[in-house]
Every structure is written in C-alpha cells, then in structure tokens.
Amino acid sequence: MASIELKQVSKIYPGSTAGVKDIDLKIEDGEFVIFLGPSGCGKSTLLRSIAGLESITAGDILINGEVVNHVAPRDRNIAVVFQSYALYPHMNVWQNMAFGLRMRHTPADEIDAKVKQAAELLGLTPLMQRKPSALSGGQRQRVALGRAIVRDPQAFLLDEPLSNLDAQLRAEMRLELVRLHRKLGRTTVHVTHDQVEAMTMGDRIFIMKDGRLIQQGPPLEVYANPADTFVAGFLASPPMNLLAGRLVAEGDGLSFVTDGLSLPIPAAYRAVYAPWVGKPVTFGLRSEDFHAGPTGDASVPIVLQVEAVEALGPENIVIGRIAGSEKPIAARLTRHYSAQAGEMVTLHADLMPMHLFSPESGKVIPRPRAAASPLRRHA
Template sequence: MASIELERVSRRFANGTYGVRDIDLKIEDGEFVIFLGPSGCGKSTTLRMIAGLESISSGDLRIGGRSVNNVAPRDRNVAVVFQNYALYPHMSVWHNMAFGLKMRGVGLEEIDQKVAKAADLLGLNLLLQRKPGALSGGQRQRVALGRAIVREPEAFLLDEPLSNLDAQLRAEMRLELVKLHRRLGRTMVHVTHDQVEAMTMGDRICIMRDGQMIQTGRPLDVYANPADIFVARFLATPPMNLIPAQLTHADDKLVVQIDPTTHVGVPPKHYAPYVQKAGGPITAGIRAEDIYETQARPEWQRISVKVVAVEALGAENVLIGLLGRDKPIEIQARLGRHFFAPVDSIVDLYVDTEPMHLFDTETGKAVARPPLPAGR
C-alpha cells in the first residue's frame, strides 16, 4: 500500500490554459477516494498525472513518500483501469491478464498462480479461455480489474470504469468494487461524474470544478455541509432547490422571505451565524428530500405549491411545482410513492428547515454555521 500526495500540482497546456491548478491533497494508505465532477473539470487529468500518463507543469507528486514527478509510469507501481477496458481482442482472458507480467519477465509458473488467484477473486475461473468479444460488459470490466490485480500494485487508479455499463450492472459492479477494496486493502482512486457512485463507494470524495478541488470530505459530511452552491446542486438527485429570497427580521424571528406571501423561518439554533446576512438578499437551499407531504413534526413549516408535474418512479414520486406568487420558483420534492396531485392544483407541503442552507447570493459560498451531523 502507499499514500498519494499532491502538493500544489498543476497541469498547464501549451495554449496557456490550465487543466488542473494548485491541487493539494493527501490520500492515505488503503483509502478509497472518489474524484467527482462534471466533464472537463480536471478529474481525469489529475488521475493521469498520478499514473504518469500526463506531465506535471508545477508542484510535487509523491507516492509512498517518494517524489515521482520524473518517474516513468511503469516504475510508479500503480495500475490504471480505463473506461474502455483496453483489452486485447485477439487474446484470451488468461493472456490479457498475464500480458503485463510477461512483459516484465515474470516466470510462467508465477504468472499462472497470480492469474488463478485474481480469477478466483473476480469469479473469472470459467472464462479464462474466452476472448473479450464473447464476454458481457461486466465480465470485460472484471478482466480489466484482474489484469491490474495480478501486478500487485501499490494503488489502483480507476478512470470512470463503470460508465459503459447499463444501470443494473453498474449497481452490481459498484458493490463488487467496494468488496474488492476491502479484500485487497489497497489505495484506490476512482474518477466518476456519477453522484450515486461517489456517495456509495468512497471513504472520501473530492469534488472538482474548473480544474480546482472545491471540497473534500466523507460523502455524507459533504452532502450535509456543502461549501457552495455548485457542490449543493451537484451532489444530489434531484438537485437542491435554490430559492432567491430576502433574509429579514419579523417578530423577533429570522425569516427567509421568498415573496410577500411566502416565507419560512430560520431555526433558532441558526440565528447567530445567519443574522449577519439579515436585511439583504440570500439564496436559500432546500433539498427535495427535506420537503414532506404531511407534517410529522410541529417545527416543519407549511408552504403552498402549484403542481407542474408528478414523476412516478416506483419507490417514490417527485413533485415539480411552483413556489411563490409574484415570481414563482420551480422546486422539486421527493414524496411517498402514493402521493398524487393533478397538474395546476395547489398542494400544501412541509419543509424541515433545520438542514436548510443559506448561500451568499454574490459569491455562491455557503454562509458559515456549525456543521450538521452526517445524514441531516
């Protein structure tokens, strides 16, 4: 195993633009870290710099405490699993898994032992003589992982390895990768743009945007305490509802005033950190899962919403509606699977305001307050 450390690492292209800029990050031995972000944010570029497939313009990159800025990819003892699997179509599964070891001059008996061990770990024993064209997408993915495992690297670098799989197989492979990490105990870095992968697989997520690392932390901690509007919206499906409003005082209370007829109160426990923004514009962030069809707790606050659509997803229904009268804002709410309301009807819903976030309208940064516990 090995730690991976990036100290002010940047990648500057010939035209002067930056793919990645001033990344500071330490990945601990045996940690499973997710790089999450939209296309073009720099997550794959960062992974390729760790692998040695992309040069570093400035900064220092260390693996196991050793600077590897000028170390060739084959000498870094890391294994990369690509999105397209990169299998040799004319070779059997056995030969695909053994190829890298042969190139390093490993003896046939040792190769056979390592391939057999990896095949057993990944459930490939009965497929060793097949060629990639005769395998399913999930099986090809396992072969690509097996080829990496036989090398016994210090770290695994996974570049969107599940993106080519269908939804059901992707869910199965998420669990398989988590199990594999537990069995091997090796450092893993996984690149994805899928929020579900990020929330369910990693020990820690690193959210990237425009070549910079915006926020890192345990998935549920980042979910409960987003650093800014980008993180708040990106790390949720449906995305967080962002509502332009005014933060005002009313009857010794602090109120998020959406329009003259619509408001929600700030919980008293959050008065102190939020009062500094009173009297000015604010963006209120309310997650779809914090809006309910019934008032289970007295502190939940009623809002009236005009129904635009109801998406029936089986396990739940997602309501899309308009909040406010003067300049209605479209919001979404995740409700029970038995909820239904006709289009254009007005329904009363209830907001749990404790996990509500307030963001600075100009900067998009979250207004600082004591962090919420994970899961809120």
Template sequence: MSSIELDHVSKLYANGAYGVRDVDLSIGEGEFVIFLGPSGCGKSTTLRMIAGLEGISSGDLRIGGRSVNNVPPRDRNIAVVFQSYALYPHMSVRDNMGFGLKMRGVGKAVIDEKIREAAGLLGLTPYLDRKPAALSGGQRQRVALGRAIVRDPVAFLLDEPLSNLDAQLRAEMRLELVKLHRRLGRTIVHVTHDQVEAMTMGDRICIMREGSMIQVGKPLEVYANPVDTFVARFLATPPMNLIPARLEGRGDGLAVIGDGLDVPVPDMHRTAYAPVAGREVIFGLRPEDLHETPQPGCVRIDVTVVAMEALGVENILVGQIGGTGGKPVEIAARLSRHFTAPVGASVPLYLDARPMHLFDPETTRAFPRPALRIVKS
C-alpha cells in the first residue's frame, strides 16, 4: 500500500510562524501528484514531512494507512530525490546506485540485479563505470533516480529535480518521469514552481501559497476553474488577464463594464452571476480567449500594442485597453504566428466571454459559476 494521507498537518516553528498550515490531502496509491507554488510557500516542507525529514507540529500523517508521525525516515520506505542530485563524486554510477542497499547489508548478487534493472530502465547501462563528473546533468539526474528505484520504495518524493537542467533537458526529463511513473506504477509526489511541469506531468495539482493548500484538482480542471486570482495568474504563462470592472444589469441580461470594456455575460453564466449585479468585480479571461479575427459570439475590443513576443508556434501580443478614466490596463493575447502589429498601433481583438471568470476585488476569490471542463483532443 502506497497511499499517503495528510490529515490537517501543520508545521509550526519556534518563532511562531507556520511553514505549513492545516494541510488536508489524500494521495491515492500509484498517483502522480504535483505540489506547485512560489518559493517559500511550504511545498518542500510538506514533502520533507512526508519523508520524515521534518517533524510534524500537529495533525496525522499516514502512509499505507499507518500513522508515521513518529516513524524515522529509514523505516518509511520512501525514496527522496533532491534538486542537487547528492551523488558521491568518487564513486562510479554503479556504486552510487547500490550504496544505500550495501549499507543495509543487502547481498551483492541482489544489488547487482537491481542495478542492472534500474540502469536498463533509465538508459544508464553504458555509463555504469563512469564517475558523476563524466556525466551530463540529465544523466546525473537519472543516476539519482536510479539510486531511488533500486530501493524499491512504496513512493517517490521528488524535490524540484529538474530545476538545475537547461530547457531542452528539462523537457526530455519531464517525459522520462511520466514514462517512469507508468512503468513503475508507484506513488510520486513532485515539488516544483514550474507551471509547465505541473500541467504536463501530474494526475493532480496541489497549489500552495503561504503554507496553505488553496486548490487541488486535475491540471486542466484547475486551469479552467481557478478558485482565486492567485491561482488564475500563477498557473499559466502568460497569466490570466485580470481587469477591474463592474457587473451591471442590462435589460434581461448582464454586462461587464470597464474602461475600454463592455462585455455581455453569456447566457450560460447569467443565473450564477445575477446575485453579483451592481458590484465591483475583477473580470478574468485567458490570453487564448482573445482572437485576431471575428468569431461567432465574440465581442470586439480595441487594444494598443505595447509589445509583440514571437515564439515561433505563436505570437503573444501585450497591449493596453482603456486609459480614458485613469491608468490603462495591460493585457496579453495568445495569437497565431502570422499575426504582427507595430508597437503603438491600435488593433481590434475579439473576446470570447464563455470561459470568463468574475472575482471579488476584496477577497480575490472567484464568484461561483458552473465549472468548465477542458477536454484534451
């Protein structure tokens, strides 16, 4: 059994500050879960409590249904892979991978067989007699994973293992970790501050802020239905556009009114947002919901171009709207690679309001509406 349950777990330091506050989470056997958040949000501390490297101030931590609050790390059968790899530079790949088993008194034949299997799984067989200094960053990361695999743990805890790699290696290792999870079928908890890792690797994302877990769900569901403005902006690049506005009644409908913004609320959201009519709101819309050509049901807005970012597969327009009643609002639009416009130009964009969000300016929480689902094609 490799389920992991955190039952209102907290970490309180001697100075009275919480590193982690009241985390309540159940991780199923064989699940790949991502802890996502900015630096200092408590994600690594939570991981270290699961590993037994940090004490728990309150709550109960269970692995496989057994409380492990007072169980030392060596007896939890959990493997941890750190950002720094932590390889012994004077040892070969073979010796690094087998060192932990050797210290436990496991026989040489068993160690050799486990190393052979793990090396084959990770493509390390040709490098078993090399020292870490003779390996690339990606190969060293594989050795650290191999050292964890040979232990045959019930779960793997990965603490930002890809952050030291360059962009290409990071993309390759993301895919390798997903493949590895499918082959091993073990529980994996992966800590990262990288939104791409979170969106592409995990079965579920747990977004943390200031020691608290503020939203948990499948990546695309969290992306489509953020609970507040922090999640809305953190879980994407470019982030969600957040525009100050007011929700007004209009005939038998509703409209979001702001400086440079006049958007009728789609019928699908009218009932949910009716109680908010007459209030100040924050209007949220993803950059991909702005289009360069007219679309059925879309609303035209005029945008002054501030910058164009050409990414090859697409162009990101950064622009401003409004400004007649004060400071203009900067927004981003994810457009086709064929779209270009000079800085300073005024261009029309077409806004699809169906995926819109409204947030409370005081609490930053999303006003409830029917959840949207994004289906992978």
C-alpha cells in the first residue's frame, strides 16, 4: 500500500495553459479518495501526473515519502484503470487479465494463480473464455479492474471508470468498487464529475476548479460546510439555492433581505455576521432544508409560486419563485407532497443550515459550523 503526497504541483501546457496549479494534498495509506470537478478542471491531469503519464512542470510527487518525479510509470507500482477500459478485442478475458504479467515475464503458474484469484474476487470465473465483444459494459469494467488487480499494485488510480455505464450499472459498480477497496485495502484515487459517486464512495473528496484545489474533506462535512459558492452549487443536485441580497439590522436581530423576502438570521450566527450589516451578501440554503410544515424555532414560512414539480419516486422536487424575484428556488420534499404548476404554496425553511457568502469572492463567511451526520466508513 502507499501514501501519496503532492507538494506545490503544477502542470503548464504549451501556450501557458495551466492543467493544474499549485496543488498541495496528501492521501493516506489505504485511503479511498475522490477527485471531483467539472470537465476540464484538471482532475484527470492530476491523476495522470501521479501515475507518471504526465510530466509535471513544478513541485514534487511523493509515494511513500519518496519523490517520484522522474520515476517511470511502470516503476511506480501503481495501476491505472481508464474510462475506455482499453481491452484487447482479439483476446479473451483470461488473456486480457494476464497480458501485463506475461509482458513482465512472470512465471506461468504465478500468472495463472493471480488471474484466477482476481477472477473469483470480481465474479469473472464463468466468463474467462469470452472476448470483450461478448461482455456487457459492467463485465468489461470488471475485466479492466482485474487486469489492474493481478499486478498487485500499491495503489489504484481510476479515471472516470463508471462514466460509460448506464444508471443501474453505475449504481452496481459503485458498490463493487467500495467492496473491492474494503477487501484489498489499497490506496485508491477515483476521478469523477458525478456528485453521487463522490458522496457515496470516498473517505475524502478533493473538489477542483480551473486547475486548482478548492476544498477537501469528508463528503458530508464538505456538503454541510462548503468553502464557496462553487462548491455549494456543484456538490448537490439540485444545487444549493443561492440568493443575492443584503444583510440588515432589525431590532436586536439581523435579516437577509432580497426581492420579496426577508429571512431572520438565527441568533447563533448574529455575532459573526454583524460586520456584514448593510453590505451585499449571497444567501445559501439547500433544497432539503425546506419542509411542508414548521420544524422549529429557526423555521420561517416562504410563499412560492410553483413552476414545476419533478416527481422522482421517493421524493418530489418543487421548483418555484418568490413574488418579485427572478431566481427560482428548489425544495426537496417527500413523495407525499403534491403541488401543481401555477399554484401558490407555503413552505417552511429551516434556517439553521444556512450560509452567507461574499458576492465578490464567492467565499463563505465563516460561522459556527453546522453539524454533519457521522460519515460511515465502508463496511
């Protein structure tokens, strides 16, 4: 197994285009981490740099405390699984899984033992004589993983391995990857743009934007306490509701005021938000913090004109607007809540999980941290 550390790592392409810029992070031995971000944010460049498939312009990459900047990819003892699977179409499953070992002149009996062990682990034993064209997408993904496993690497790097699968197979393979990590205990880096993968698979997530690392931490901690409006909007579907307005003093309290709406700031946050009175701020509240009825002292009624209802089965997403506002609000409600487009409804917002952000920098204005639910480890 391996720890992986990046110190001020940058990759600048010809024309001064930055692939990644000044990345500092450390992945602990045996940890499962997610690199998350939109297309073009640099997450795959970072993964390829760790693998040695991309040379870095500046900084150091350390594996188990040793600088590997100039170590060849094959000598880093790291396995990479790509989005395309990269299986040889003329070879059967056994041959695909054994190919790398044969190229390293591994003894035949050792190859056979390793391939059989990996096949049993991944449920591929009945498929060993099939060629890739006779396999489903999920089976091909398992073969690609098996080819990596037989190498017995100290770490796995997975570059969007589930993006070619349909929704049901993605869900199945998420579970398979978590189980595989639990069994093997190897350091794993998983690159994705899918928020569900990030929230459900990793011990920690590293959120990237424009080649830079924006925030890192346990998934639920990052979700509950985003560092800026980008993280607030990206790490959720629907994204966090963000409203532009001002913070004003009202008697002994504070309120966020925007078109057609005034929301009282919870007493626990007044002291830290007081310096922003009279200034423009961005108010953030997630969709699940809206409810059909009152939920407590920090709950306030909000009247919305419904524009659409997305019935997802286990829940309904109600999208509506406050009178006088152009910004839609999304509320995540139970499957039993019903509303029709054009209807006026009163929802109740729990303001304790709210955030305020600076509209200039987009960064969160620090406040006492909201408690996140305990993040369970893979079990």
